[in-house]
Amino acid sequence: MSITRRSFIKTMALNSAAAAAATLFPGISFGAWKSLDQASGGMQWKKTPCRFCGTGCGLLVGVSGERAVAVKGDPNCTVNKGLCCVKGYHSVQILYGEDRITKALVRKNGQLVETPLKEALDLVATKMQETIKSHGNYRRLCFLQAVQGLYRHQQPGSQCPPVHGQCRNRVFNQLRPGRAHGLL
Amino acid sequence: MPVFSYLAYPKRGAKEQLLKDLASLDYCEATPADNEEILILVTDTPDEDQEKALQKKLKELNSLESLGMTFGHVDQ
Numbered sequence: 001m002s003i004t005r006r007s008f009i010k011t012m013a014l015n016s017a018a019a020a021a022a023t024l025f026p027g028i029s030f031g032a033w034k035s036l037d038q039a040s041g042g043m044q045w046k047k048t049p050c051r052f053c054g055t056g057c058g059l060l061v062g063v064s065g066e067r068a069v070a071v072k073g074d075p076n077c078t079v080n081k082g083l084c085c086v087k088g089y090h091s092v093q094i095l096y097g098e099d100r101i102t103k104a105l106v107r108k109n110g111q112l113v114e115t116p117l118k119e120a121l122d123l124v125a126t127k128m129q130e131t132i133k134s135h136g137n138y139r140r141l142c143f144l145q146a147v148q149g150l151y152r153h154q155q156p157g158s159q160c161p162p163v164h165g166q167c168r169n170r171v172f173n174q175l176r177p178g179r180a181h182g183l184l
Numbered sequence: 185m186p187v188f189s190y191l192a193y194p195k196r197g198a199k200e201q202l203l204k205d206l207a208s209l210d211y212c213e214a215t216p217a218d219n220e221e222i223l224i225l226v227t228d229t230p231d232e233d234q235e236k237a238l239q240k241k242l243k244e245l246n247s248l249e250s251l252g253m254t255f256g257h258v259d260q
Binding site for chain 1: 185187188189190191215216217218219220222224225226228252254255257
């Protein structure tokens with residue numbers, strides 16, 4: 001992260017105004033605080049969902065240049081209200097883990113071949129479109145749940161949901177809980 | 185290169201209008217409070233002449249009741 005003298009002064013200006021406002025109006029809320037942070041130029045906070053489970057927590061990821069450098073819970077997200085679990089708080093470190101999988105294995109002519117992730121995802125998208133065209137939306141939803149379940153199992157330290165228990169992903173649960181889990 | 189921050193108080197019922205007015209001015213960044221009739225205004229002008237011109241424009245805003253300065257810095 002690079003921060004200039006100018007952006008530092010500007011951040012101080014923002015903080016001073018916010019502190020004065022909080023003194024005059026206890027409980028005052030600035031929902032657009034993210035844009036204030038961005039104005040300082042040091043780091044931009046990007047809104048994103050947490051990718052680790054189906055709870056649906058909202059995160060704010062601090063980006064400097066092209067690198068994610070910080071993470072915090074989104075205070076405007078009604079699910080986690082500004083908090084994260086330990087997995088959410090470590091999600092940025094995991095992005096740059098040395099043992100992170102950077103290539104996919106795609107079966108070509110019966111052999112698993114290392115393939116760039118973009119190409120593999122394009123292949124998944126193509127297959128999904130073919131499935132939707134031939135079988136309709138319901139099968140597409142089941143497919144998504146299967147992918148998400150597999151993804152959970154691959155996360156070190158993550159809690160896998162019980163195969164025949166209650167799924168935390170309410171959308172899929174409401175649609176067809178038994179069938180969706182059956183694909184896991 | 186002056187940098188100032190203010191608490192901006194709009195005239196009664198003119199918070200949204202004040203936000204629009206401030207957003208239309210150069211060198212101004214305004215953020216409204218969600219639950220109070222108040223905005224944070226930060227100005228960042230390139231030189232003192234521009235700063236004076238901006239102050240004049242701010243005084244002419246019909247939607248603005250008053251400004252309370254909370255921070256000021258001018259490079260020597």
